[in-house]
Each structure stands twice: as C-alpha cells, then as structure tokens.
C-alpha cells in the first residue's frame with residue numbers, strides 16, 4: 001500500500017456519479033480500512049457521500065498526484081479502456097466491473113494487464129459465482145438437455161445480453177461440446193422448431209430490476225431452473241471492494257473474481 005494511514009486501502013473510483021460508482025463509494029465509506037482518495041465522473045461532479053468528484057478528463061493527472069492503491073471502475077467499455085491505460089501508466093492496479101466490451105476492446109484491456117494487475121468480472125456477486133458453478137455442474141450432468149439463458153435488468157442498462165449472461169453462455173459452451181456461440185439464438189420469432197445445438201438467449205429490460213439471471217435446462221421429461229436475483233447493488237459493490245483489497249498487492253496480470261473467491 002502507498003502513503004496514508006498504515007493498513008488503509010486507498011481507492012480511486014471512476015464513474016462516481018453512476019449507479020455502481022455511487023454504491024462503491026458508499027460501501028467503501030462503511031468499510032473499515034478503506035478510503036476513497038480519488039473519484040472522477042464524466043458529467044456530474046457533485047460530491048458523493050462526502051467524497052469530492054473530479055472531472056473524468058483529469059483522471060490521469062490526478063492518479064499520478066494521488067497515487068491510490070487500486071482503482072475501481074464501473075463505467076462503459078470506451079472509458080474503462082481509457083482508465084486502464086491511465087492505470088497502466090501510473091502503475092495502479094485496476095478492478096473493473098464494466099461490461100459490454102467487444103472482442104477487440106477486451107484484447108486492449110488485457111494489454112494493460114502486462115503492466116499492472118487487472119481484475120475484470122462481469123458480476124461481483126458471490127451468489128452469481130455460486131450460480132455459475134451450479135450451472136457447469138448441472139450442464140455436465142444433463143447432456144443433451146435444451147439450455148435457455150434469460151436475464152432481466154433495469155431499463156437504464158445499455159448492453160444486452162448482460163455481461164453475466166455472456167459469461168454463463170461461455171461456461172455452458174465450455175462444458176457442452178455440442179453447443180457453441182454459433183448456436184446462440186437471441187430471442188425467438190418465426191416458425192421453426194428448436195434445433196439441437198441451439199442455446200436460447202433472452203434479455204429483458206424493465207423498471208428498476210437490479211439483475212436476474214436464469215438458466216433453464218429441459219428434456220422431454222423434466223425441467224431444471226437455476227436462478228439468481230440480486231436484491232440490491234450492495235452485493236456487487238461488496239464483491240468489488242473484496243476484489244480491490246485482494247488485488248492491491250498482486251503482480252501484473254489478468255485476474256478474475258474466481259481468483260478472489262478461491263483465495264489464490
């Protein structure tokens with residue numbers, strides 16, 4: 001850890017005015033041994049939970065001046081990449097929960113991990129981590145069953161399907177050799193029966209739903225549903241702060257939330 005109270009983890013938070021940025025700042029204020037020493041936001045720069053918010057355009061300069069132990073990012077793909085570059089230049093580890101990266105954007109994000117520790121997770125809920133393990137086990141135990149993945153989120157969410165749904169799909173396709181990204185069917189319409197090799201993907205946007213993910217497995221005799229519902233964003237903020245504490249003293253490299261949970 002860098003300067004400041006010994007034992008205090010000094011955090012930078014991007015997207016400070018966003019739903020998750022606010023949640024992270026508030027959760028850090030409630031946590032012993034954590035302090036938000038830098039917060040930035042693109043448009044709104046009113047203080048959040050008593051923490052001053054600087055313009056996003058000043059992030060690189062402020063990072064060099066403040067030298068936090070770790071940065072936590074929940075924004076959008078373009079800004080997350082810019083923040084990752086700044087973190088790499090300033091030698092500051094980065095935790096990002098941002099979703100919606102294209103393949104090229106993800107590769108660019110991974111480049112930063114050659115200079116600093118970068119931990120990316122589409123979902124920082126421990127319940128979702130458990131859901132993913134349960135899904136892998138169920139899919140392995142039920143070869144040939146139809147698989148449909150449905151996610152539901154608030155009406156302000158930009159990316160679809162959710163990052164978590166994409167992660168679950170990759171898990172399913174990893175376990176089931178007969179399923180691949182080519183077989184993904186997003187929503188259904190028209191007149192055709194379901195083909196073997198398809199995996200249905202459904203994204204719903206409504207009201208203020210925090211985040212729900214459901215995996216349906218079925219053959220002609222039985223149905224298994226595995227569902228996770230996030231009650232509030234506090235679970236994501238708590239996981240991100242756990243990840244920040246875990247990442248701060250790591251070597252440069254690419255990490256996931258599973259590394260934190262496994263305690264490796």
Ligand SMILES: NC(=O)C1=CN([C@@H]2O[C@H](COP(=O)(O)OP(=O)(O)OC[C@H]3O[C@@H](n4cnc5c(N)ncnc54)[C@H](OP(=O)(O)O)[C@@H]3O)[C@@H](O)[C@H]2O)C=CC1
Pocket residue numbers: 014015016017018019020021041042043044056074075076078079096097098099100121122123124125159163236
């Ligand atoms: N991994 C996880 O556990 C979770 C991940 N997420 C993900 O986190 C991200 C943010 O979600 P949420 O907080 O709900 O979104 P919000 O829209 O509420 O907030 C996004 C924040 O990012 C900022 N931002 C967006 N684009 C840019 C940009 N180009 N440059 C600078 N700042 C930018 C916004 O600034 P401005 O207000 O000025 O536009 C805002 O502060 C999403 O990708 C979401 O999927 C969300 C919840 C949990």
Ligand SMILES: O=C(O)C1=N[C@H](C(=O)O)C[C@H](O)C1
Pocket residue numbers: 099122123153157158161162163164165210211212
């Ligand atoms: O945008 C959100 O809100 C969320 N995004 C993440 C995702 O895309 O999976 C995680 C969570 O479901 C909330």
